[in-house]
Amino acid sequence: MNDFAKLYSPISPSAGLDKMKRYEKFADEVAELIRTGVLAPGEKVPSVRHAGRTYGVSLSTVFQAYYLLESRGLIQARPRSGYYVREHAKKPLHELTTTHYPVDVSDVGVSELVFSVLKSLKDADTVPFGSAFPHPNLYPLARLARSLAQSAREMSGQAIMADMTEGNPDLRRQIALRYMVSGVMLPVEELVITNGAMEALNLCLQTVTRPGDLVAIEAPAFYATLQVLERLQLKAVEIPVHPREGIELDVLADCLAKLPIKACWFMSSLQNPLGATMTETKKQDLYALVEQYQTPLIEDDVYAELYFGKQPPRPIKSHDRNGLVMHCGSFSKSLAPGYRVGWVAGGRFSEQISRLKLMTTISPSVPAQAAIADYLQHGGYDRHLRKLRHALEMQQGTMLASAARHFPTSTRVTRPSGGYFLWFEFPEKVDSLKLLQLALAQGISLAPGPIFSATQRFRNCARLNHGHPWDSRSEKAMEILGRILKSF
Amino acid sequence: MNDFAKLYSPISPSAGLDKMKRYEKFADEVAELIRTGVLAPGEKVPSVRHAGRTYGVSLSTVFQAYYLLESRGLIQARPRSGYYVREHAKKPLHELTTTHYPVDVSDVGVSELVFSVLKSLKDADTVPFGSAFPHPNLYPLARLARSLAQSAREMSGQAIMADMTEGNPDLRRQIALRYMVSGVMLPVEELVITNGAMEALNLCLQTVTRPGDLVAIEAPAFYATLQVLERLQLKAVEIPVHPREGIELDVLADCLAKLPIKACWFMSSLQNPLGATMTETKKQDLYALVEQYQTPLIEDDVYAELYFGKQPPRPIKSHDRNGLVMHCGSFSKSLAPGYRVGWVAGGRFSEQISRLKLMTTISPSVPAQAAIADYLQHGGYDRHLRKLRHALEMQQGTMLASAARHFPTSTRVTRPSGGYFLWFEFPEKVDSLKLLQLALAQGISLAPGPIFSATQRFRNCARLNHGHPWDSRSEKAMEILGRILKSF
Incomplete structure (x- = not known):
């Protein structure tokens, strides 16, 4: 039994419950083996016949999966020899x-x-x-347009008015549901719908800081983070980020102990620009740290849905027992660019965030909110x-x-x-x-x-x-x- | 010839060029006479026959006009006697x-x-x-929903991306066109599309002030104005407002001379809450004042389209030769509540305002912008x-x-x-x-x-x-x- 056989476990009978087709699931498992290096570039993939026999799936399932993997550029067929993991990663960079740079307040x-x-x-x-x-x-723009037309037609004048202060109730429910599925129990009331994540992040930072305050951010950090700090006259404490594992926790611990840091602004998953995703344990440890110092944490999680693995990464928010974490998300990168709909699960700061929003932009576009709510219910988001x-x-x-x-x-x-x-x-x-x-x-x-x-x-x-x-x-x-x- | 006859001039032949029906135009003229008190409450309106003969319009036009005025509650028929201006304003409040209160910095x-x-x-x-x-x-929500569906269907992915930074080009052109019709020549580049006027006003104020600065506002003022000042830690200089004629200019002149006022935030037409509309001359004088002190003026003009008279009030912006006036408008009160589309003609501050927007909310909803652009072109806004x-x-x-x-x-x-x-x-x-x-x-x-x-x-x-x-x-x-x- 080779590595491939050892690591790949047959599809469980419950798989049919999911809407994903059997061959897609099989293809995903093989892709995971390639991504993690278990199947190395240039290595031969088990023959269709062999794979089918070993894992108890039909030959057509294996064939379709391999075809899919080929179209995704992960494997390639060699004439009269079978499928191989593509060469391109053979001599990778x-x-x-x-x-590491010396950490300083700047x-x-x-x-x-x-x-x-x-x-x-x-x-x-x-x-x-x-x-x-x-x-x-890459986005289902035509399908979204249908949701937009549908929901705008059905929307009452009363709903338009009400949704401006509260946010669209269906949308908030759908978002809370997705949190639940990823292991975060969240009261719908904690959610504030915003003009994309950018507004959410701005509101969070304004809620917990005053000009001159210190904010811990990542190095490198998303440039808009830096612009927001500059605009609000906040000082940056740049914490180095490991390209695979995220924030260096010992450096952060040191800074929290020594400096009057008023807020942290981190991307725990698929950090921009490095792409780092912290492990579950590391996220737990990071939460313990900010809890110890009662430092509000703004968790910028706009790439959360773009993971390649089998499991969605859980946010730090899932460990939050004190309402310290403001978890910001958005549909701009995952579903609907240009609709400008994001949100924050604001923890203990929700009410203040919501008020600040009413004073600055009042509300994101109501039809755009309704369209996304409709799509989430009927459009096939997953x-x-x-x-x-x-x-x-x-x-x-x-x-x-x-x-x-x-x-x-x-x-x-x-x-x-x-x-x-x-x-x-x-x-x-x-x-x-x-x-x-x-x-x-x-x-x-x-x-x-x-x-x-x-x-x-x-x-x-x-x-x-x-x-x-x-x-x-x-x-x-x-x-x-x-x-x-x-x-x- | 009674007052009515003296003041009412026959409809000009060019009237047909407008889409407004002849009887609507006639009704509007009579309504104006009632509103301005020329036709007093209880007074008899000229008979259909008399009015038709005097003003050279058909009897059916007069009849339809009176019917409209009756349905609008302005006149009422008395059996066997004809039409009278309604009594209800006979003993008005x-x-x-x-x-007046002493003006102070607060x-x-x-x-x-x-x-x-x-x-x-x-x-x-x-x-x-x-x-x-x-x-x-009161708003054409169903027609807007059609515009939304139509424009979302036709929108390319490239346009969605481009409109986020620049704003929808059709919308900007349509807004510039409406400015032109009301006598303000405006380069399209000066327009920044925002999440309703509230965002525009916030951006303007942040662009020209720092915490601790003095801002001249109206007394009474729209409460959101006060909230924004409080949030940005600005101090208010409250200028009294005449309920019909607006800002008391002598008080303002005095304050500008004595105090380091960094910005004015006024509603020149249909001020909230008083409803005052400054005369053309007064607007000109106000502009001369802020020009003299080079004080940026934020002109909040969200009710501009809701005038009852024959002529739209012109904004102070129409006198602006120095880019000192930031003129803020919105479709929320006139066309599309909940769509959250507003704008500012930012004068010399446009570039800064636009940058600030990119750092805070990036963009208003792109489909909402496109929907309004479509409606303005095809929906029958006027x-x-x-x-x-x-x-x-x-x-x-x-x-x-x-x-x-x-x-x-x-x-x-x-x-x-x-x-x-x-x-x-x-x-x-x-x-x-x-x-x-x-x-x-x-x-x-x-x-x-x-x-x-x-x-x-x-x-x-x-x-x-x-x-x-x-x-x-x-x-x-x-x-x-x-x-x-x-x-x-």
Whole structure:
């Protein structure tokens, strides 16, 4: 019995309860083995006949699964020989480790740089490696439009008024239900519906801080985090992030003990830009830490649904017994870009957050809320999510392989278990702001390292987006980037 | 030739160019004469035959116009005698004059009171005199739902992404076009689309102030203005407002000369709660003042479309030669409650406002923007607005008449030329917070005076909403309010 046989357990009879087809499930299990390295690049996958016999599934199930895996770019058929794990990850770039800098309290002054970079990324004709969003065609826009039409037609004038203060009740119920399924029991009243997660995060931070306060954030951090801190005149304490395991807890513990930190703002799963997801135990330990110091934690979890594994990562919120965690989510990355519907489960701060929202934007668009509620009930959200995750996983593999082909061999890269970003650490001599300029001149965008740091570190790093369909232009762009990188 | 004949000029031949029907136009002219008092309550309206002959319109046009005016409650038929201006305004309550208080710089601490009052107004079963919105059925919700369905179906993924940063281009063009028609030439680039006017106002104020700064506002002012000042730790300089003519300019001039005022936030037309609309000349003078001191002016113009007269009031923005005026508008009161689409023509501050928006909510809902753009192009906005204004004007007359029947005779009241609010000044002994409690116990809401003041003045005042269909319950509610008022 080889590794494959040892690790792959036959499908349980209860599987039929799920709407997922048997062959999809089988394909997912094999994909997991590939992703985790149990089935190495170049290794032969068990023959259709062999797999069918060993695991008690029909030959057609195995065949369909392999066909699916081939279409997802994970395996390839060799004539008269069978299926093999694709070669592209055979000589991968080395994986990144934590970048340590001395931790310090710093004013944030990165907003101008971020805006100038974002402005340069706007041109629709560039290869969008610098983009913050996946390709819009990955989303069920036509189906959403139907939900929008349907719910707008049925909406009463009274409901429009009521939903402005309370949020759409169906939407809140659906969100609470999804929390329940992922192991978080949440009273519907704790949920505040917002204009995307960005508003939720802003409201949370304003609720628990005053100008001049210290906030612990990640290094590297999502650049909008830095802009919000700058805008609210807050000081950043940058905690290093391990590219696979997230926040370095000992550094955080040290900072919480020594500094008057008023709030933490972390992404516990699929952190932007590194893609790190903390283990369950680590999340528990992090919660224990903030509980010990009674430090409010803003958990930015907008990529939660984009995991590649079998189990959704649980949020830190699931350990929260004191209402200390404000868990922010959104449909912008998982379902409905542009609808601008997000939320926060605000714990003990919910009432204050809700009031602050009434004073600033009053409410997110009521028809948009109703449309998403309708879609969640009738649209097939989980089916869509599986397709989305598959597409992103496949494209990640393709970009990793392409980078291995073209980038300098000393380049290091992350291996996120979800999302649509890769973070590259290039050789020391590379200046990523310069790199961006040179790349833009060739019609390629990227997100340079310094915009992810309050202190403009990560000079030789960049975030690349693989959420767009891969084509010959993308491959060519990677080749050009590789050439520019080698010129430094 | 009586007053009516002197003042009413025959319809010009170009009238047919407008989509408004001839009889509607004729009815509007007569309504104007009634509103301005040229035709007094109880006075006989010229006979159908006489009017037709004098003004060169067909008898059927006059007849249809009178029928419309009757249905709008402005005139009534007496058997065998003809039409008369309705009696109800015969012994009207006296009109309010400016309430002067010593002007002072004050911290704002009214938010808790406002929230507790707003909470008490939530019960859907109360007679909603305290509401901030007209009845939702006054809006073309079904037609808007069609626009929503249509535009969502047609929207490309690329457009969804682009509209998040730039705003929907059709919507911006349509808004700029409406400015042009009302005499303001505006480059489309100056427009920032926001989550309703509330977000626009917040962004403007944050753009031009820092905590501790002084801001000139109106007394009484819209309570949300006060909440925003409180939230941003700004100090209020309350300028008295004349109930018909708006801001007292001499007081403002004095304050601008003596105090380091960093911004003005005024409603130049149909001010909430008084309903005052400044004259064209006064608007010009106000602009000259802020220009002299180079004080940024935030012009909150959300009721602009709800005027009863023939001409739309022009905004102060129309005099702006220096980009000093940030003109904020919204579709929430005129077209699409709950869609949460507003805008600001931000003058020289546009770029900063737009950046601040990207950092806080990113964008209003993209499908909602597209729906409104579609409606503005194809939905018949101006026709809807005429109907809406007619309904509000009729209901204003009805509430004024009812107040004259039931409220103490020393009560004073405003006579706004638009909108859906009346502001009452009750006898000195009345405590409107107490009044609210007693009224709520009887199932009636109202907006008490003190929530409209940074210093909780206007104890014996209240704002009543007449934007809901008038029925026997409304009449009964006025009677009960009258009884409570007399008990003080």
